[in-house]
Amino acid sequence: MALFKLTVNNRALQAEVEGDTPLLWVLRDNLGLVGTKYGCGIAQCGACTVHLDGKAVRSCVLPVSAIGKGKVTTIEGLSEKGDHPVQKAWDEVDVAQCGYCQAGQIMTAAALLKEKPKPTDEEILSTMSGNICRCGTYHRIREAVKTAASKTK
Amino acid sequence: METLDNTSRRSFMKLAATAGGGLFLGFNWTNSSALPVVVSTKQVAAGSVNFNSYLSIGTDNFITIISPNPEIGQGIKTAFPMVVAEELDADWKLVKTVQGNLDPGAFERQVTGGSGAVPHSWDRLRKAGATARYLLVEAAANRWKVPASECTTSDGKVYHKASGKSLSYGELAEEASKLTAPKEVKLKDEKDYKLIGHSVRNVDNHNIATGKPLFGLDFYREGMLFSIIQRPKAFGMKLKSVDSAAAKAMPGIVDVVTFDNSVAVVGKSTWQVKKAREALKIEYEKEADLESTSDHNRIFQDLLDNGKATVRRKNGDVEAAFKNAAKIVKAEYQCPFLPHSPLEPMNFFAHVREDGVELIGPTQTPDRARGEVAKLTGFPQEKVTVEITRQGGGFGRRLAADYVMEAAKVSKLVKAPVKVIWTREDDMTGGTYRPAVRYRFEAALDKDGQMIGYKLRGVGMNAGNTTREDNFPSGSVDNLLIDSVDHKSPITTGPWRAPITNFLAYAEQSFLDEVAEAAGKDPIQFRLELLEKAKKAPAGDVKYDVDRMIAVIKLAAEKSNWGKKKGVSQGFSVYFSHRSYVAQVGEVIVEKGKPALKNVIVAVDCGIVINKSGSLQQVRGGVVDGLGHAMYGNLTFKNGVPDQSNFNGFRLIRMNEIPEVDVHFVNNGISPTGLGEPALPPTGGAVANAFYKATKQRLRNQPFMEDAAFKSIS
Numbered sequence: 010m011a012l013f014k015l016t017v018n019n020r021a022l023q024a025e026v027e028g029d030t031p032l033l034w035v036l037r038d039n040l041g042l043v044g045t046k047y048g049c050g051i052a053q054c055g056a057c058t059v060h061l062d063g064k065a066v067r068s069c070v071l072p073v074s075a076i077g078k079g080k081v082t083t084i085e086g087l088s089e090k091g092d093h094p095v096q097k098a099w100d101e102v103d104v105a106q107c108g109y110c111q112a113g114q115i116m117t118a119a120a121l122l123k124e125k126p127k128p129t130d131e132e133i134l135s136t137m138s139g140n141i142c143r144c145g146t147y148h149r150i151r152e153a154v155k156t157a158a159s160k161t162k
Numbered sequence: 163m164e165t166l167d168n169t170s171r172r173s174f175m176k177l178a179a180t181a182g183g184g185l186f187l188g189f190n191w192t193n194s195s196a197l198p199v200v201v202s203t204k205q206v207a208a209g210s211v212n213f214n215s216y217l218s219i220g221t222d223n224f225i226t227i228i229s230p231n232p233e234i235g236q237g238i239k240t241a242f243p244m245v246v247a248e249e250l251d252a253d254w255k256l257v258k259t260v261q262g263n264l265d266p267g268a269f270e271r272q273v274t275g276g277s278g279a280v281p282h283s284w285d286r287l288r289k290a291g292a293t294a295r296y297l298l299v300e301a302a303a304n305r306w307k308v309p310a311s312e313c314t315t316s317d318g319k320v321y322h323k324a325s326g327k328s329l330s331y332g333e334l335a336e337e338a339s340k341l342t343a344p345k346e347v348k349l350k351d352e353k354d355y356k357l358i359g360h361s362v363r364n365v366d367n368h369n370i371a372t373g374k375p376l377f378g379l380d381f382y383r384e385g386m387l388f389s390i391i392q393r394p395k396a397f398g399m400k401l402k403s404v405d406s407a408a409a410k411a412m413p414g415i416v417d418v419v420t421f422d423n424s425v426a427v428v429g430k431s432t433w434q435v436k437k438a439r440e441a442l443k444i445e446y447e448k449e450a451d452l453e454s455t456s457d458h459n460r461i462f463q464d465l466l467d468n469g470k471a472t473v474r475r476k477n478g479d480v481e482a483a484f485k486n487a488a489k490i491v492k493a494e495y496q497c498p499f500l501p502h503s504p505l506e507p508m509n510f511f512a513h514v515r516e517d518g519v520e521l522i523g524p525t526q527t528p529d530r531a532r533g534e535v536a537k538l539t540g541f542p543q544e545k546v547t548v549e550i551t552r553q554g555g556g557f558g559r560r561l562a563a564d565y566v567m568e569a570a571k572v573s574k575l576v577k578a579p580v581k582v583i584w585t586r587e588d589d590m591t592g593g594t595y596r597p598a599v600r601y602r603f604e605a606a607l608d609k610d611g612q613m614i615g616y617k618l619r620g621v622g623m624n625a626g627n628t629t630r631e632d633n634f635p636s637g638s639v640d641n642l643l644i645d646s647v648d649h650k651s652p653i654t655t656g657p658w659r660a661p662i663t664n665f666l667a668y669a670e671q672s673f674l675d676e677v678a679e680a681a682g683k684d685p686i687q688f689r690l691e692l693l694e695k696a697k698k699a700p701a702g703d704v705k706y707d708v709d710r711m712i713a714v715i716k717l718a719a720e721k722s723n724w725g726k727k728k729g730v731s732q733g734f735s736v737y738f739s740h741r742s743y744v745a746q747v748g749e750v751i752v753e754k755g756k757p758a759l760k761n762v763i764v765a766v767d768c769g770i771v772i773n774k775s776g777s778l779q780q781v782r783g784g785v786v787d788g789l790g791h792a793m794y795g796n797l798t799f800k801n802g803v804p805d806q807s808n809f810n811g812f813r814l815i816r817m818n819e820i821p822e823v824d825v826h827f828v829n830n831g832i833s834p835t836g837l838g839e840p841a842l843p844p845t846g847g848a849v850a851n852a853f854y855k856a857t858k859q860r861l862r863n864q865p866f867m868e869d870a871a872f873k874s875i876s
Contacts, residue, residue, distance in 0.1 A: 026431070027433070027434075030433045034431060034432050034433040037432070038431040038432055041382065042373075043380040044372070044374070044375075045373070046506070047379065047432075047507070048505045048507075049586045049808055050586055050587075051586075051808055051809070053810055054809055056505060083373065084371075084372065085372065091371060091372035096371040099367065099370075100363060100367040100368065103361070103364055103775045103776075105235075105367060105371075106779060106780070106783055107234055107235030107552075107554050107555045107556075108370035108376070108552065109554025110505050111370050111371065112370070112371075115371060134817060134818045135818070137817050138817045138819075139816075141505065141809065141814050141816065143503055143505045143814065144555060144783045144787075145783035145784070145785070145786030145787050145815070146779060147786060147816075147820050148782055148820065150817065151817060
C-alpha cells in the first residue's frame with residue numbers, strides 16, 4: 010500500500026492503495042466518483058474513459074502509479090453544471106437508453122472535439138467506434154457528436 | 163440514489179411532505195376496473211387501502227409519479243409518467259418521476275420482461291391522470307361557483323374562460339383531495355394528445371450525462387464489503403477442495419467463504435478482492451457431462467433425426483401433402499449460445515440482519531429476488547425489502563435472481579453488508595445464456611407454387627418448446643406439423659431479449675424466402691397470399707392478427723420502394739412477437755465485389771406510440787442488437803468451458819458497422835402492444851435474405867461471420 014496524490018477534476022485528492030490498482034477502481038471505490046463505469050476491464054468497451062491531461066484514456070487499465078502529476082478529468086468534472094456542449098447535445102438528441110455506457114461515450118467525444126473541433130464523419134466514426142453501446146444508440150451518438158461540433162466555436 | 167429507501171409508502175409520505183401535501187391518488191390495479199380513489203394522508207401512511215400506484219400533486223405545483231417497473235433502457239421511467247401527465251393535462255416541466263421500490267401490496271406486475279409493462283398499465287395510467295384532472299376541475303368549479311363543464315385545463319391549470327379566472331393545480335390540490343373520485347371518467351381523444359405520440363426526452367438524461375450514481379454498481383454504503391466469487395470454470399464441474407490461505411493473507415481481505423460450488427472472496431475494495439481471487443487454490447471434480455460445441459452439433463443432428471419430439475401443432479394430413487407435392491424445399495438453420503452482455507455486469511447489495519434483509523440493485527424481477535431470499539433466510543417476505551436501481555441493460559439476464567441470492571448468502575455468512583460484483587469474465591462465462599438451437603424446415607409446394615404442406619422441428623438446449631407453433635405461417639397452410647425436441651444440458655440457459663423468437667424468426671423468415679423462390683414468387687407477394695388464405699380459409703386457429711401483419715408488410719414495401727431500386731438487393735422479413743408486428747427490408751449493395759448492408763427499413767405496429775423519441779430509438783436499438791448478434795455473436799464451449807470470456811473474444815457490434823435504420827410506425831389507434839422486444843426478431847431474416855439476393859448464398863448459420871457462405875463472398 011502506498012499513498013497516491015492525485016489531481017482529479019481540479020481537486021487535490023489522495024488514496025492509499027496498491028500501486029497496480031487501476032485508476033478506475035481508485036475513482037470508484039476510494040474517491041466515490043462512480044460516474045466512470047466498469048464494463049470490461051481490458052480497454053475494449055470504453056465505459057471507463059476519462060481524460061488524462063485532456064486526452065481520452067481507459068482508466069480500467071491505467072495503474073494509479075502511472076499517473077504521477079497528470080491531471081485527471083472524469084464525467085463529474087467535465088463541466089461545473091453539466092452544460093458542456095457534448096453533455097447538452099446528449100440531452101438534445103436524447104441519446105441514452107440504459108445510459109450505462111454514456112459517460113464513457115461523452116468523455117471520448119469531448120476529447121475528440123477538444124483536439125478536432127470540426128471532425129469529419131470518418132474521424133467521428135473511427136474515434137467513437139472504440140466505445141461499445143450494448144443498447145445500440147450509435148445513430149444518436151453519432152448525431153450528438155455532430156450537434157456538439159456544430160455548436161463548438 | 164434516485165430511488166426510495168425502505169417501503170414505498172413511507173418514502174412516498176416523505177416525498178409528499180416535501181411537496182407540501184396536496185392531492186394523493188391511489189389507483190387500484192388489482193381489479194380490471196382500475197378505479198382510482200382519492201386517499202387521505204392517514205390511509206396512505208397506514209397502508210389501509212390497497213393501491214397500486216401513486217400520483218401526488220403538491221401545493222408547490224410539482225407532480226410526483228412513482229414508476230414501479232424496473233428501468234433497463236426501455237424508457238419506462240419516461241413513458242409511464244407521460245401517460246398520466248397527458249390525461250392530467252399537467253405541465254411536463256413540473257413532473258418528477260421516481261423509481262418505486264418493490265411493493266407487491268401496492269403495485270402489480272413489477273417486472274421488466276415480455277414487453278408487457280405498457281400494455282398492462284395503459285388504461286390504469288390514463289384513468290389515474292384523468293381522475294385527478296376531474297377532481298381538480300371540480301375543486302375549481304366549486305370555488306368559483308360555476309359549472310364544471312365551463313372549466314378547461316391545460317399545462318397544470320384550470321381555466322374559466324368566461325370570467326378569465328385561472329388556478330394552478332397546486333392551488334387546488336388540497337381541496338381536490340377532499341372530493342370523492344368518480345367511478346367513470348372520460349378519457350381524451352387521441353387527436354387531443356399533447357405528450358403521447360410526441361417526443362419527450364429521457365427523464366434521467368441530465369443524471370446520466372453528469373455521472374450521477376444511478377446504477378446498482380454505483381451503490382455504496384459506509385461499512386459495506388465487496389465480494390467477487392469464483393464459480394466452477396466448467397459447466398458440469400463441482401467444488402472438491404479450497405485452499406484460501408494465500409488469498410486471506412492479501413491486503414484488504416476480510417474473509418473467504420464457501421457456499422454451494424462457489425468461493426467468495428470478501429474485502430474492502432473491488433480490486434483487492436479481484437486480485438485475491440487469483441490466489442485461491444481450488445480443485446473441482448466432474449458431476450455431469452462436460453459438453454463442447456462439437457458435442458452440441460452432434461446432439462442437434464441426432465435429435466433432429468431420431469429425437470422423441472413433442473407435437474406442438476398439427477393441421478390436416480402432412481404426410482399426404484408431401485407425397486403429393488410437385489416440389490419439396492428443405493433446409494436447416496442453426497444459432498449459437500449467446501451471453502446477454504449488459505454493459506453493467508451482474509451485481510447486488512445485500513444486508514442480512516437479525517431482523518430482516520435489505521436488498522439493493524439491478525433486477526428485472528424484484529419480486530422473485532425477494533421470494534428466493536426470503537426462502538433462503540427464513541424471514542417472512544415482508545421482512546425482505548428490495549430497492550430497484552437503474553440498470554445498465556438487462557436483455558433478460560436480470561430476470562434470474564442467482565446473483566441476488568449470492569449477495570444474500572455472502573452477507574449471511576460474513577454477517578455484514580456486502581455487494582457482490584461479477585467481472586465481465588464472470589458475466590460472460592457464468593451462464594444463463596440464450597441457448598443454441600437448430601431447426602429443420604420442410605415445405606411442400608403444388609404445381610401452382612401453393613404451399614400445401616409445412617413441417618418444422620426445433621431442437622433446443624433446456625429451452626422447452628423452441629417453436630411458436632401458432633405464429634405465421636400456421637393458419638395459412640392446410641397441412642402442417644410443428645414439433646420440438648429438447649436436450650438437457652448442464653450449461654445454464656435463460657430468457658434472452660425476445661426469447662425463442664430471437665432465433666426462430668430469422669430461421670423461419672429465411673426459410674420462407676427459400677420457399678418463395680422455389681415457388682417462383684416475390685417474397686412479399688408470397689406472404690400476402692398466405693395471409694389472404696389465413697383470413698379467408700384458415701387452417702385451424704389463427705392466433706395473430708392477419709390485418710395488422712398485412713399492414714406492416716405493405717408499409718415496409720412502400721417505404722422501401724420494394725423491388726424498384728436499381729443496384730440494391732433487398733431482403734424481406736416480418737414477424738409477430740409480444741403482441742406487436744414488425745416488417746423489415748434489408749438493403750445490400752455490392753461494392754468492389756463485396757456485399758455491404760446499407761439500410762434497414764422498418765415498419766412497426768405497436769399500437770399507439772407513447773414516446774416518439776424513445777420508441778424510435780427502441781426500434782433502432784433492437785435492429786442494431788439483432789444485427790450485431792446475428793453477425794458476430796458466438797459463444798462456444800470446450801469441455802464445459804466457454805471459449806470466450808470478454809469483448810476481445812466475443813464481438814459486439816460497433817458504430818462503424820451499423821446500417822442506416824429507417825423506422826416507420828403504423829398509426830392505427832390500437833392500445834399500445836409493447837416495443838422492448840418486437841423489433842429485434844425480424845432483423846436476422848431481413849439481412850440474410852438481402853445477402854442472398856446480392857450473392858445467391860444462403861446464410862443458414864449464425865453468426866453469419868462464421869458461415870461458410872458468408873466467408874466465401876466477404
